[in-house]
Amino acid sequence: MVFLTGPRQVGKTWLAKDSATQFPKSVYLNYDSAEDVGIAPNTVKKYIQIFESLYIIFRVAPFSKNIARSILKEPKIYFFDTGLVKGDEGARFENLVAVCLLKHVYALVDYLGKPYALNYLRTKDGMEIDFCVVHGDTPEQMLGVKRSESNPGKSILTFKEKYSIPGLQVVLHLKHEKVEKGIEIRRGLDFLRSLEAH
Numbered sequence: 001m002v003f004l005t006g007p008r009q010v011g012k013t014w015l016a017k018d019s020a021t022q023f024p025k026s027v028y029l030n031y032d033s034a035e036d037v038g039i040a041p042n043t044v045k046k047y048i049q050i051f052e053s054l055y056i057i058f059r060v061a062p063f064s065k066n067i068a069r070s071i072l073k074e075p076k077i078y079f080f081d082t083g084l085v086k087g088d089e090g091a092r093f094e095n096l097v098a099v100c101l102l103k104h105v106y107a108l109v110d111y112l113g114k115p116y117a118l119n120y121l122r123t124k125d126g127m128e129i130d131f132c133v134v135h136g137d138t139p140e141q142m143l144g145v146k147r148s149e150s151n152p153g154k155s156i157l158t159f160k161e162k163y164s165i166p167g168l169q170v171v172l173h174l175k176h177e178k179v180e181k182g183i184e185i186r187r188g189l190d191f192l193r194s195l196e197a198h
Contacts, residue, residue: 063119090147104195127155139165148173152183
């Protein structure tokens with residue numbers, strides 16, 4: 001349990017929470033860049049720990065077991081309450097998918113006792129896959145999240161070709177589901193409804 005006492009600490013906490021909700025989409029947590037905005041890295045770490053312990057935010061770390069050299073180390077931050085996300089429809093939808101996938105992974109771990117984790121993929125040259133469901137040390141499925149793009153993105157095609165990870169693109173506004181170039185393209189809300197422990 002976290003106790004904050006005195007007006008100085010409470011004021012800092014509200015300021016930090018208000019600042020966090022200003023980000024338009026998921027953000028990468030880079031403690032080194034905290035000093036660029038006048039905040040000590042240790043202060044950022046403490047706030048992140050507080051927000052995590054209060055279930056305001058959660059981290060999605062990069063997957064690094066089999067593709068360690070190509071992955072950056074910064075985790076991404078998402079809100080448990082999607083109402084706190086400020087930004088466009090795409091940013092809110094990505095956060096919703098993150099929350100649903102995290103709950104799905106927790107169900108696989110808690111109910112079935114399977115060693116699952118939710119990660120993301122990002123190469124040093126900037127190619128990124130929003131999410132990767134990992135079983136043990138093996139990426140089981142990668143998921144790209146799009147607002148309305150009905151064709152597979154370059155990143156998901158590259159990762160599928162290079163690492164042979166099954167790919168899925170989840171699209172918020174999609175007229176027809178399809179499989180293109182080995183990537184399954186699904187309606188976002190239908191896909192989220194289909195998540196269950198299996």
